[in-house]
Amino acid sequence: MRKFxxxxxxxxxxxxxxxxxxxxYLTEIFQKYSENNDxxxxxxxxxxxxxxQGII
Numbered sequence: 265m266r267k268f269x270x271x272x273x274x275x276x277x278x279x280x281x282x283x284x285x286x287x288x289y290l291t292e293i294f295q296k297y298s299e300n301n302d303x304x305x306x307x308x309x310x311x312x313x314x315x316x317q318g319i320i
Contacts, residue, residue, distance in 0.1 A: 272312055279316045286313065 269277075279286055293309040296302070314320045 272308070272315075275312045276315050279312070283316075286316070289313070 279289065289309075290313065293306060297306040311320065
């Protein structure tokens, strides 16, 4: 059986290869949070960012 990557794993790999796009990513996730007040989605996105930065 083939093991597929999770969305978080995919995003982490993408941002490790394209660090220049992290600023736009952060702007977008905070903009979406201000529109939807979805703190769970914001925290999940921040977790990806922190993982890419090697903080967690």
